[in-house]
Amino acid sequence: MCLTCVLPMLLPAAPTPFPTAAPDAGWAGREVGGRITWTGCAGFLLEVDGTRICFDPYASNPGVRDTLFRPARPNQALITETFGKVDAIFVGHTHFDHAMDVAPLALASGCVVHGSATTTEICRRQGVDRLHTVADGTKVEIGPFTVEAIASRHGKVPVAGRIDVLELSGTGMPRTVFRWPRGQVFAYRVEVGGLAIHLQTSAGIEDAPLARQEPVDVLIACLAARQGTDRYFQRLGEQLRPKVIVPCHHDNFFRPLSEPPRPVARLDWPAFLDDVAALSDAYGTRLVQLPRGVPAPL
Ligand SMILES: [Zn+2]
Numbered sequence: 314m315c316l317t318c319v320l321p322m323l324l325p326a327a328p329t330p331f332p333t334a335a336p337d338a339g340w341a342g343r344e345v346g347g348r349i350t351w352t353g354c355a356g357f358l359l360e361v362d363g364t365r366i367c368f369d370p371y372a373s374n375p376g377v378r379d380t381l382f383r384p385a386r387p388n389q390a391l392i393t394e395t396f397g398k399v400d401a402i403f404v405g406h407t408h409f410d411h412a413m414d415v416a417p418l419a420l421a422s423g424c425v426v427h428g429s430a431t432t433t434e435i436c437r438r439q440g441v442d443r444l445h446t447v448a449d450g451t452k453v454e455i456g457p458f459t460v461e462a463i464a465s466r467h468g469k470v471p472v473a474g475r476i477d478v479l480e481l482s483g484t485g486m487p488r489t490v491f492r493w494p495r496g497q498v499f500a501y502r503v504e505v506g507g508l509a510i511h512l513q514t515s516a517g518i519e520d521a522p523l524a525r526q527e528p529v530d531v532l533i534a535c536l537a538a539r540q541g542t543d544r545y546f547q548r549l550g551e552q553l554r555p556k557v558i559v560p561c562h563h564d565n566f567f568r569p570l571s572e573p574p575r576p577v578a579r580l581d582w583p584a585f586l587d588d589v590a591a592l593s594d595a596y597g598t599r600l601v602q603l604p605r606g607v608p609a610p611l
């Protein structure tokens with residue numbers, strides 16, 4: 314057998330986008346005795362000391378036809394099954410794949426929704442009255458968690474970006490799922506038990522708010538539509554110097570959660586692995602992948 318045939322067998326297999334097993338305890342470099350679940354798209358559920366907070370909860374995945382032609386019809390049973398009862402909800406922006414399940418979850422949980430003025434207004438129109446509009450630098454304490462809002466930007470989506478709705482108009486709800494407005498975009502920094510996590514739930518960057526940030530243990534980074542943001546991972550890496558990077562928003566969010574995840578459009582996974590390798594060379598960053606819907610130790 315020649316060297317060309319043997320070498321690939323000796324090298325470890327490159328990671329695939331959607332593993333099914335959770336990483337071992339201690340993956341973040343520090344254990345806080347909690348759990349974290351990637352729930353699909355940009356959704357995360359964090360649980361520590363009995364307090365449960367979530368980011369961009371989204372389980373209803375209505376499919377392309379209903380997204381284009383029907384108003385949002387959240388799947389309450391699936392939302393409850395996916396998130397249970399939570400103590401707070403934080404929203405990165407108001408597009409449907411980040412926000413259409415927020416109001417039903419908030420009403421079922423009786424918790425506060427934290428997000429942009431657009432997010433809180435669209436929740437108010439759905440009957441939620443526990444609302445907190447955040448601004449850049451706003452800090453919120455929930456049990457053991459401290460969460461800071463960081464003004465950010467949306468990734469550039471080809472074609473769809475040109476017909477994107479930016480703000481909520483009128484008095485009622487958007488006519489179709491696709492017409493849910495973007496509103497202001499936020500990233501979030503979470504600190505809990507000495508662990509710092511940065512959630513970049515959309516792939517744009519606002520330079521000055523990012524420049525304010527201290528290094529983090531874990532960078533959770535949106536992969537969808539990152540190609541339009543110049544030096545996306547390099548800029549995040551230079552400022553945050555993450556010990557670990559966790560990808561998110563890399564699954565096709567039109568497909569139901571009951572089916573195995575498929576890549577989002579233009580995922581370009583090999584290019585992501587190249588970016589991770591560059592972060593690893595520069596800062597020793599390790600890639601950790603969370604399986605969708607499976608709690609991992611935190
Ligand atoms: Zn969006």
Ligand SMILES: [Zn+2]
Pocket residue numbers: 355408410411537562
């Ligand atoms: Zn999105």
